[in-house]
Amino acid sequence: MDILKKLWIYIRRYKFMFYGGFLFIVLNVLTSMIPGYLNRRVIDDVIRDNKTELLLGFLLSYMLAAVLRSIFILIQRYLIEGLSQNLLRDLKQSVYDHLQKMSFNFFNQNRTGELMSRMTGDMEAIRVLFAEGMIQFTRAIFYLIFVGIVLIREDVQLTLISLAVSPLIAFFAYRLSTRIRPIFSKIRDQYSDLNSTVQENISGIRIVKAFHQQCYEMEKFDEENNEYFIRNYKAAKTWSKYFPIIEFLGGVSTVLLLYFGGRLVISKEITLGVWMQFNSYLWMIIMPMRMIGHLVNMFNRAVASGERIFKVLETEAEITNNEKAVTLDRVKGEVEFRRVSLKYDDQYILKEIDFQAKAGSTVAIMGATGSGKTSLINLIARYYDTTKGEIYLDGINIKDFDLKCLRKQISVVMQDVFLFSETIKSNIAYGSPEATLEQIKKAADIADASKFIEEMDDKYETVIGERGMGLSGGQKQRVSLARAILERSPILILDDATSAVDMETEHKIQQALESMEHKSTIFIIAHRISSVRNADQILILKDGQIIERGRHEDLIKKKGEYFKMFKEQYKELLEDKHFKEKLVVS
Structure with a gap:
């Protein structure tokens, strides 16, 4: 009932369809009872009493009832199907919209395949409940009421x-309901696991083939698929245990009617016509009872699915706006971290981070894998919230900014480049759909992407494959960089954005970024010294803490962690005597 109450919020938007469908189901029930009554009259009045003049009227009434019932079924189907489809659309939209509000952490904890199953299999179970279950359940209730009243009036004892x-x-x-519901819940969970396995395999098929793991993946899928089979088979066994009993008891009702009803006809306590009416009406009650198992099955599937859907909808977004959120058209881009710490579960990823980035400056962040570089820049746009400390943008705490406004001030080129199955033009203009082709081309020039784009047959109208398939790693990075540049945001974050391009191309991109008309505050995460040497400030992270900071020349003189990276990357040059002498002089 709790799930139905939650679904009613969506259903009540379509009260006309709900109540209209309900009305025509009832009319369908009433018209379906007319033939049983006419059969009785034909047997008792026409056949037994030889009133043949009534036959034509009965036949016409029979035809009229059939036509009316067909019309009622048509309207009933139209309204109920319309209700179920509208419910499905609105529920899907609610889940999809809710997912857009969730933080990165939510997606870290929920697999893509599981979320996809909420939008597919679980939604379909809800739709079927209202498209089919509502009709069958309503018919069953009103057959019991209307037919019960008629039969009791005819003969209480026989009824x-x-x-x-x-x-x-x-x-x-x-009993079937209570036994099968937890099984269906486990089936839905396993369906999610199966979906996740397929989704991960297809997404990573190139890695699978590269490492010759097809057999392993097939075995993994076989395990998940077999577990899904086992759970469905368990549901079938439970179903087969109770459903034959329900079917048998329905048959017993017919036997009782044949035996006791037949005796009443022989003793002339009731007419043959009444007995025939009893027989046809009894089946109108027995059939819904025999369908109880099917309805229970349908209802429990829907309840299990509804619980999973509303679990997503009722998961509150971790990152939300304050009541009096600040909205600005454009900020200068000055960023300050004040004693910022970040904790995932029970482990600190960042500890006591303090630094200031002046508007228009370039801040480089370096460190070993797992040192907290990406976590640090993710805090600026509030993809995660700080555990301790504050971050300020132009002197305003970022938690006081309207989220949409805050993220509009920031363009990001993420480490994991994602491009959509659209044209190159659409991918570059993703964050600025109103941009002209000239502006798109200019952004591509700065990202050093225009040359390879122009060499393609369809140029900017070239449709690329899923996740940018068809482009090299460097090309994907440059398209992603062009997308961020086009937004002309006050803050530009480059998370290892040029790792897949050669050093010459990287140098061109750096020069182009420095010569941009609008000067952004740039945060660069990189591993190459060449990527960061011109930065106004370089931060070296280790175990979530800043262990060194300064400009390239200052850090070289310190002979610390940065100098170790420098020596490792320029090992061959450092062995050259002329370069050594030049380095000492500088």
Whole structure:
């Protein structure tokens, strides 16, 4: 009931379809009862009493009832299907919109395949409940009411005898419900795991083939697929245990009616027509009872799916706006970290980070893998929130900024380059859809991407594959860089953005960035000394702490961690006597 209450929030938007569908299901039930009544009249009045003049009227009534019922079914289907499809659309939109608000941490904790299964299999289970379950359940209820009233009025004793086993049917249906619900919940969970396995394999198929792990992946999928089979098979075994009992009890009702009803006809306590009406009406009650198992199955699938869907919807976003969020058109770009620490679970990733980046300056961040470089720059746009300390942008705490406004001030080239299956033009203009082709070309020039783009057959209209397939690593990085440059944001973050290009291309990009009309505050994460040597400030991280800071020349003189990196990267040059002498002089 809790899930149904939550779904009602969406259903009530379409009250006309809901109540209209409900009304026409009831009308369908009423018209389906007319043939049973007409059969009785034909047997008792026309055949037994030889009133043949009534036959034509009965036949026309039969035809009219059939036509009306067909119309009611048509309208009922149209309204109920419309309701279920609108519900599906709105629920999907709610989940999708909610996912857009979630922080990076949420996606770290939830696999893509699991979230995809919420949007596919779980949604379909909800739709089926309302498209099919609502019709079957409503018909069952009103058959019980209307048919029960008619039968009791005809013969109370025979009605009670015929329905004597109904409580047993209800009991076993309830038992089936309680047994099968947790199984369906596990099936939905396993379906998510199966989805995740397939999604990860397809996304990483090139790595799989490169390392000859096809057999391993097939075995892994076989395990997940077999587990899915086992859980479904367990549900089928539970179903097969109870459903035959329910079917048998439905058959017992027919036997009781045949035996006791037949005796009443022989003793002339009721007419044959009444018995025939009893028989046809009894099936209108028995059939819904026999469908209880199917309804229970459908309902429990939907409840298990609904719980998973609303678990996503009820997960609150970790990062939200303050009540009085600050909105600015454009900031200068001065960034200051004050005693900033960041903790994931129980482990500190960053500790007591203090530094200031003046507007228009370039700050380089270096350090070994896992030292906290990417975590540090992720804090600037509030992809994560600090555990301790504050970050200020133009003297305003970033937590006081409107999130959309804050992130509009920042352009990011992420370490893991992602391009969409669109044209190169669309990918570059992703953050600035209103940009002209000239502006797109200019951004591509700065990123040194225009040359290879112009060499393509369709140039900027070239459609690239999923995640940028068809482009080299360096080309993807340059398209991603052009996308960030085009936004002309006050802050530009480059997370290892030129690692896949050669040093000559990297030098061209650096010169182009320095000569841009609008000067951004640039944060560079890099491993190459050549990428950071011209930075206004270089921060060296180790175990989440800044252990060195300064300009290239100052850090070389300190002979510390930065100098070790320098020696490692320029080992061959340092062995050259002329270069050594030049370095000493400088």
